[in-house]
Amino acid sequence: MVDGIYTLANDSVYDQLVALLNSIDANAAGNFPVCVIAYDDRLERVRAEVAQRSHVTLLEDAEIFQTWEDFSFQVWQTHPTALANWKAQGIQTRFYRVGENHRYGAFDQRAPFERFIYLDADTLVMGPLQPIFERLDADDVVVYDFQFKSPDHIFNLQCPHLHQIIAPQRFAKTIFCSGFYGAKRGLFPPQQRQWLIEQLAQGDAEALYLGAPNQSVLNYMVHKSQLSVSNLAHDWPSDRVTGNSVTSSHFQAQDQVLYDKGRRLTYLHFIGVSSQVFRRLCAGENLEFPYREVFLHYRYRHAPQQRPAFRGPLKPYKAPPPPLMQRVLRKLKLSS
Template identity: 60%
Template sequence: MTNGIYTLANDYVYNQLVALLNSIEANAGQDVPVCVIAYNDQLDRVRSEVASRKNVTLLENPEIFADWEEFSYQVWQSHKTAIQLWQEKGIKKFYRVGENRRYCAFDPRSQFDKFIYLDADTLVMQPLDFVFEQLDHHDFVVYDFQYKDPSHIFNLSSARLLEVFSKERIESEIFCSGFYASKRGIFPPEQRDWLLSQLRNGDSDVLYMAAPNQSVLNYIRMTANVSFYNFSRNLADDKLTGCSVTSPHFENINNIIYDKGNRLTYLHYIGLSSKLFNKVCEGENIDFPYRDVFLHYRYLHEPEKRPNFTTKAKAYNAPPSLATKVLKKLGLTGGGK
């Protein structure tokens, strides 16, 4: 039985990928197998990084990618308006095609029997054995609080939603697709065909177009009734931790993040653009939540390359200056119309 970690990356998220890989090495174990799934063909820096690490491999299998891309395409073809609306915006095929490659972890041809999937904008804070152990009892394991906000998972205005899933299930079973654990082979082709038939019969109306892969993954997990466990709904209150950088109360102790004395499982830089991380790594002094922790892991093996900031940091969410507002109104800045 092979356990391992998947993530999804290309050169655009290279800085975040390095930070994630270093955090896994430092906090989960140097020999934990990691497989980077190619988001697209922009992989020069990723290939070089993977080649430098004995425990890391790169998945770029055109056959597996094609099968899951076709499945995703058929999912969205079943939706009344999605493909047309995306095409009107100049989006080819469907929105965020590369993100559907995360489904390859479920493929029987994939690398790990049991796996944890982590988005590239996460950092691992502790060994993950307890997550793998939970897969002995359930086929799908998560640790987040997305169930408190279903608006980024399903189309809440759909009249069909409560016909497909009960209110109780929506409020207890949904999850964020930035971190989950599961097993290969749990969505075999015949089951995917059945799921597509349900979507074509009207279920596609419940999908949330702005986060297509997260929505589809929640839908197929719930519809297929794959056994499910969320640590956030099962751990005792005095053991429970958050995971999102939107929580301002976490403590940083020697570059490990704690929530009320408990070590986080992972820290998710959710909602922060990859562009922000790249600018900071290029030397632009922009502050964002838990920036020093990211920089620690990004430059863990090359501290001499860590940016040395000498100016006052600008907040990542600072409002634009008056001059910028005026230039934008006049159409003299990028995107100003």
């Protein structure tokens, strides 16, 4: 059985990708092969990075991507307003965030890993990943987050028949963030995908959340297919569970690894920190954001001489809003 790690990237997230790959080398505690799934064709720097790493490959299989893009387009054709809304917003592609659907290629029978862990590029591995694979011996999908506290980022909670689609007890326990999960190749064969599209067309599509389409559809696919899901935030003992989001400010760093009240994190997700922030930081702009030094350590782990010499005073990555009068003047087009 071939176990491996996937991420999704292009040159826009190059700095995060390098940091992620270095953190896997340092902390995953296993010689896992890694496959970078191409988000789109902006891959010059990604290809060069992959070529330097013997255990990393790049998946840019047009046939696999087309299969899952077509599936996703069929999904959104069943929604009463999604395609029209995105077109009105000026989105030129067939649907919103087409490239994100390439990650579904990990489920394709033509993909390289039988069991896998998927991580967004804006994550850092902080601890061993073998426990995730071990849990896949018993369950179809393994997740580890607290997304169930914010279900409105997964489904349209105003959908009147949401709980007819997903039972409330399952809804509360198994909703997950699509930035980190373990799963298996072949969970969604063609006949299952066709059945899911038929169910969506019969009214289920109203439950999808348009703001995070890939995350919503993936959760729907898992729940509607009645796959077994283990959320380690529920299933591990409380004295083993940690947080994983950059929005948690209490983690402590020791030897460039983060701990939550003395417990080692499995991963850190820089959710809400845009790729532009990482690019500006690595270009030398002195931006402050949570766990910045940990990110910089892994980004330049093999090239410390390339670490930027920061210019100017430290400034927050989220600029404060302009004063009220300035906002009023801008609105009146009296100020640029």
